[in-house]
Amino acid sequence: MLRRVAPPASGDEAAAAGSTTMPEWLETLLSTRFFLACGAHPASPRNECNMFCLDCPSPSPAFCYYCRSHRHQSHRVIQIRRSSYHDVVRVTEVDDVLDISGVQTYVINSAKVLFLNERPQPRGAGAAAGKAAASPYNCEICARALLDPFRFCSLGCKLVDTKTGGRVATVPAGEVANDDAAGGSKNVGGARPQGRRRKGIPQRAPFGS
Ligand SMILES: [Zn+2]
Ligand SMILES: [Zn+2]
Ligand SMILES: [Zn+2]
Numbered sequence: 001m002l003r004r005v006a007p008p009a010s011g012d013e014a015a016a017a018g019s020t021t022m023p024e025w026l027e028t029l030l031s032t033r034f035f036l037a038c039g040a041h042p043a044s045p046r047n048e049c050n051m052f053c054l055d056c057p058s059p060s061p062a063f064c065y066y067c068r069s070h071r072h073q074s075h076r077v078i079q080i081r082r083s084s085y086h087d088v089v090r091v092t093e094v095d096d097v098l099d100i101s102g103v104q105t106y107v108i109n110s111a112k113v114l115f116l117n118e119r120p121q122p123r124g125a126g127a128a129a130g131k132a133a134a135s136p137y138n139c140e141i142c143a144r145a146l147l148d149p150f151r152f153c154s155l156g157c158k159l160v161d162t163k164t165g166g167r168v169a170t171v172p173a174g175e176v177a178n179d180d181a182a183g184g185s186k187n188v189g190g191a192r193p194q195g196r197r198r199k200g201i202p203q204r205a206p207f208g209s
Contacts, residue, residue, distance in 0.1 A: 022162050023098065025054055028061055030116055030156050034080045034087055038064035050080045054097060081113065088113040089155075102151035103158050104139075117156035118142045 034050050041047040041064055049062035055075040068077055078093045083106075091105055091112040105112045121144055135145035141157035152158040 021099075022159055023054075025052075026098065026155065026159060029078075030159065032062050034062050035082065036062070038067060040064075041066045051077050052080060053077050080116070081108075083108050083113065083115075086119055087116040089116060098155075100155070100158075103155060104146045104148060104150040104153055106147075115154040115156075118154050119144070 029052055032052065034052075035048050038044075038047040038049050044064070044066055046065040049064050049067075051063050051065065051068050051072070052061055053063070053068075053072045053075045054077070056072065062080075063072070076097065078089055078097075080087050080089055082088065088106075088108065091100065091114060094100060094114070100114060103114050105114055107113075118139075118141070121142070135147075137146040137149050138144065139146060139153035139157050140151050141160050142153060144153040146153060152161065
């Protein structure tokens with residue numbers, strides 16, 4: 001596995017242009033709320049804002065089908081889709097503009113997709129926790145169980161890794177809770193402690209898939 005031993009060079013990481021640099025619009029994409037009705041086309045049937053333009057810097061980056069044909073005709077536009085109320089994007093629409101290596105892909109409606117953001121997971125007991133414990137692969141950022149040997153569950157978790165220059169392993173598990181009130185700004189999970197399991201426990205994963 002590729003492990004970074006040194007922090008990324010200080011200063012202009014984006015300009016320094018490694019292949020691991022994520023494009024500027026990615027952060028906007030990941031923080032955008034999609035599937036709201038378009039204010040410019042309130043009465044039209046296909047007015048949900050599920051499009052995102054890679055070429056227009058815009059204060060409201062999500063727009064609808066009609067906006068696309070009016071204002072973004074010659075632009076690179078990607079379409080956001082939904083799976084169980086989570087935003088996904090098709091691999092074919094982003095793999096030439098984004099380095100998606102390491103991100104788990106899923107096949108939904110016979111198309112390969114990526115999740116944009118980390119999905120909430122039930123903690124503690126329950127089916128999902130059992131599944132996570134049984135999976136040999138986990139997201140390096142949020143510890144979600146993965147189906148295949150990928151590093152991240154979503155583009156969001158990969159972005160966290162890119163920005164922090166790898167796993168932040170210095171925060172002991174007990175200290176995170178105390179920090180809640182202090183920060184104010186949302187920490188996007190970068191310092192979340194990894195749920196490390198004790199080594200030496202034989203893992204007998206049921207072969208679900
Ligand atoms: Zn519109
Ligand atoms: Zn545009
Ligand atoms: Zn994750």
